Amino acid sequence: MKGMTVIVKKTTQLIAGIVFLYGIYIILHGHLTPGGGFAGGVILAGSFILLILAFGSDFMHLLKEEKGSTIYENLAILAFLLLALTGLLAGGKIFFANWLPHGTPGELVSAGFLPLYNIFVGIEVAASILTIFLALVIFKEEILK
């Protein structure tokens, strides 16, 4: 697909990195401030979509990106499931048991498993929405060919 004008490209260069960092902040601080894996993941996907829409991408590159995002998505949900499964093996023998030490509430490293769950759900949501977007773009390219 083709890119957009110089104005859009320059604005995207300035903004996309900040959007990406904001998404990471929302995910990592999910157990302290409003937000979490779902919100941060969508923001991460938004920064990628912004880059692809503004700069454009050739067909083979899009196919490679779709393959990568699909792999990331499935690995992230597998890691989420395995983390939940560790609760069954250790600690209280309960699925989803939060057996890591909780620490002091309010610090960045606290609340046991919750930040890890947030990170993996964030990766999963970002990769899912990016995959749907890439599938639509690739479909359009294939139709036009």
Added chain:
Amino acid sequence: MELAISVIVGFMILGALYAIHARDILSAVIAGGIVGYSLVICFLLLKAPDLAIVQIVVETITLIIMVAVVLDSSRVEAYGKFDSRAWVTAGTAVLILLIFFWFLRLASAHLAPFGENTMRMADAYVNGAVDRTGSVNLVTGVIFDFRGYDTLGEATVLVTAVLGVLTILRLRGKKV
């Protein structure tokens, strides 16, 4: 606050009605955006910033994708003929709507007043979540600890949706 929410919900209903009746599909998509962004303000007024963040980003991305789809295809809606089958469909819809509202009216007599939280479970969550999960953000404590199964289901739904999209939009390997 209830007045403000009522005004915003009125805007949402107007936007939805316009989206149904607009001749141009692009303006219908934009009018559908009114509903989503008004919902963001409703969430903020009802003190749900977690939902507001998700809603505003998802609304923006879906609006971009919908506008791109409309610009790439047709902006004119294809109108079908209003024959006897359409009358049957419309009649069934109105009948189901009436039955739904009748049961809603029966059930609303037993509901708690608006905004008043009287559930025992919710009280236990609000008072004990910080001690039990160690998470200051109550919502994260509930959705990843107390309600972990629900979150796993949500994530699985997203993966299944992506699988469906990839299956439908696959031209390679398909004999056209």
